[in-house]
Amino acid sequence: MAIIKDIYALLTGMWITWKHIFRRPVTIQYPEEKRQPYPRYRARIVLTRDPDGGERCVACQLCSAACPVDCISMQSAEGEGGRRYAEWFRINFARCIFCGLCAEACPTLAIQMTPDFEICKRDIMDLLYEKEDLLIDGCGKSPDYNFYRHTGIGVTQPRGNGAGENRPVDVRSLMP
Amino acid sequence: MIYDPIDIALTLAKIALVFFVILTMAAYMVFAERKVLAWVQDRKGPNRVGPFGLLQPLADLIKLLTKEDFRPIGADKWLFYLAPAMAAIPAIMIFAVIPFGAPLTLFGHTVTLQVADLNVGLLLFMALSSIAVYGVALGGWASNSKYALLGSIRGLAQLISYELSMGLSLVPVVMLSRSFRLSDIVNAQSGCWFIVYQPLAFVIFLISIAAECKRIPFDLPEAEGELVAGFHTEYSGMRFGLFFVGEYINIIVLGGLAATFFLGGWHGPWLPPVVWFVGKVLAFAFLFIWVRGTLPRLRYDQLMHFGWKILTPLALVNILVTGWWMVLRG
Ligand code: SF4
Ligand code: SF4
Numbered sequence: 001m002a003i004i005k006d007i008y009a010l011l012t013g014m015w016i017t018w019k020h021i022f023r024r025p026v027t028i029q030y031p032e033e034k035r036q037p038y039p040r041y042r043a044r045i046v047l048t049r050d051p052d053g054g055e056r057c058v059a060c061q062l063c064s065a066a067c068p069v070d071c072i073s074m075q076s077a078e079g080e081g082g083r084r085y086a087e088w089f090r091i092n093f094a095r096c097i098f099c100g101l102c103a104e105a106c107p108t109l110a111i112q113m114t115p116d117f118e119i120c121k122r123d124i125m126d127l128l129y130e131k132e133d134l135l136i137d138g139c140g141k142s143p144d145y146n147f148y149r150h151t152g153i154g155v156t157q158p159r160g161n162g163a164g165e166n167r168p169v170d171v172r173s174l175m176p
Numbered sequence: 177m178i179y180d181p182i183d184i185a186l187t188l189a190k191i192a193l194v195f196f197v198i199l200t201m202a203a204y205m206v207f208a209e210r211k212v213l214a215w216v217q218d219r220k221g222p223n224r225v226g227p228f229g230l231l232q233p234l235a236d237l238i239k240l241l242t243k244e245d246f247r248p249i250g251a252d253k254w255l256f257y258l259a260p261a262m263a264a265i266p267a268i269m270i271f272a273v274i275p276f277g278a279p280l281t282l283f284g285h286t287v288t289l290q291v292a293d294l295n296v297g298l299l300l301f302m303a304l305s306s307i308a309v310y311g312v313a314l315g316g317w318a319s320n321s322k323y324a325l326l327g328s329i330r331g332l333a334q335l336i337s338y339e340l341s342m343g344l345s346l347v348p349v350v351m352l353s354r355s356f357r358l359s360d361i362v363n364a365q366s367g368c369w370f371i372v373y374q375p376l377a378f379v380i381f382l383i384s385i386a387a388e389c390k391r392i393p394f395d396l397p398e399a400e401g402e403l404v405a406g407f408h409t410e411y412s413g414m415r416f417g418l419f420f421v422g423e424y425i426n427i428i429v430l431g432g433l434a435a436t437f438f439l440g441g442w443h444g445p446w447l448p449p450v451v452w453f454v455g456k457v458l459a460f461a462f463l464f465i466w467v468r469g470t471l472p473r474l475r476y477d478q479l480m481h482f483g484w485k486i487l488t489p490l491a492l493v494n495i496l497v498t499g500w501w502m503v504l505r506g
Contacts, residue, residue: 010471013470014467016470017469018466020215020216021212023215023218024218025214025218025219025220
């Protein structure tokens with residue numbers, strides 16, 4: 001009969017909630033207990049350096065273009081030897097949605113997401129991170145990668161000397 | 177009838193005691209509800225204010241008192257201000273007729289632990305519980321808001337669906353104890369609780385009081401998923417607090433009534449009567465919280481269907497069977 005089935009269903013539900021009363025809560029008491037997020041967690045953004053200590057960012061604006069909320073801005077400049085860098089580089093964390101698209105777009109792996117999620121501030125202007133705040137001294141998640149070892153169009157080494165790069169071809173001497 | 181000053185003083189003392197105890201219990205019911213719901217959902221619940229969060233009701237009170245007392249444009253001023261009181265006061269008044277302990281002897285006087293031992297106690301309860309719905313209906317109507325209005329319409333529709341079955345489920349109790357006086361009803365159960373004779377009436381009454389105090393699965397007038405907060409959508413501050421605390425007072429009072437009508441009131445072995453009474457009330461309160469943690473909300477028409485087509489006929493049949501049985505037993 002339907003009513004017996006209904007009452008049975010009610011009682012099973014009550015029994016389940018009764019059992020849950022005595023379960024250990026899964027709550028993490030946040031400020032006292034902290035949970036370590038996974039390394040790939042997307043939170044505070046940093047600008048990393050290459051293994052030689054140089055800034056990775058070449059101010060190509062790709063991250064800024066990829067950002068769906070337009071919270072990255074920068075001014076590019078060129079150092080001696082033609083190496084490009086960002087004169088200033090600013091991320092507005094009050095607007096950032098931590099989508100990680102900037103990190104995906106970056107060709108030099110300069111901009112990276114870190115698991116540090118505790119960046120709330122009393123004043124919203126404090127969430128405007130300048131290049132000094134963003135730049136770290138390490139290589140972040142890709143310790144061996146150096147953009148200029150692979151390419152870089154003659155900035156740190158003559159053309160064709162990068163790792164995995166073919167020598168330039170002399171078109172005039174090309175014989176069949 | 178001659179009034180003795182000591183009697184009057186004792187009655188006033190009882191009123192003050194009941195008032196204080198009920199309000200404190202209602203405040204802690206809020207806390208208990210949050211805690212138990214949290215446990216049901218594998219959480220911890222409020223635990224920041226004071227040891228184990230025990231001062232949470234106080235913090236809530238301060239918060240409610242310091243909130244802005246807001247009245248929407250176009251609201252009917254007097255009804256809007258009156259409605260919360262109309263919801264909370266009848267609830268606490270019902271407690272006047274509930275006997276919460278065995279009679280004591282103090283200063284050579286016999287003190288019944290009951291504020292007023294009326295000979296129509298049960299009818300007074302029915303009347304007051306219907307008045308409490310006016311608070312819901314008028315509060316929603318006076319707010320000049322469609323959510324509130326929908327909530328109060330539902331409150332009224334709910335009232336006509338459960339009140340009848342609630343009244344009918346109490347008829348066998350009156351038949352068995354041959355009195356409307358609550359102390360007589362309690363005394364009639366000194367041997368055997370009425371729940372033994374009347375399990376069906378008990379279940380019907382339990383379902384009806386869940387609807388009466390607007391608890392899940394019958395919280396249609398509030399229905400926060402659909403109606404924002406139903407009839408008290410537009411209320412803020414302590415006026416909202418009155419509605420809120422009124423709901424919990426209602427739980428305590430109706431739990432007390434269910435204990436009085438079916439579980440022998442303060443009767444019970446070994447422990448003092450007051451402890452038994454409070455224990456039964458708390459058991460009902462826990463049951464309500466537990467049900468809230470489990471069941472979903474019924475639909476409007478489901479409740480009407482359930483009230484009119486199932487509970488009311490069942491209650492009627494129950495009355496007939498009880499009468500038959502009483503005639504047979506002589
Ligand atoms: S962080 Fe990467 S993508 Fe952004 S400007 Fe620098 S090099 Fe380009
Ligand atoms: S994480 Fe997303 S929103 Fe934040 S800076 Fe990068 S692209 Fe913009």
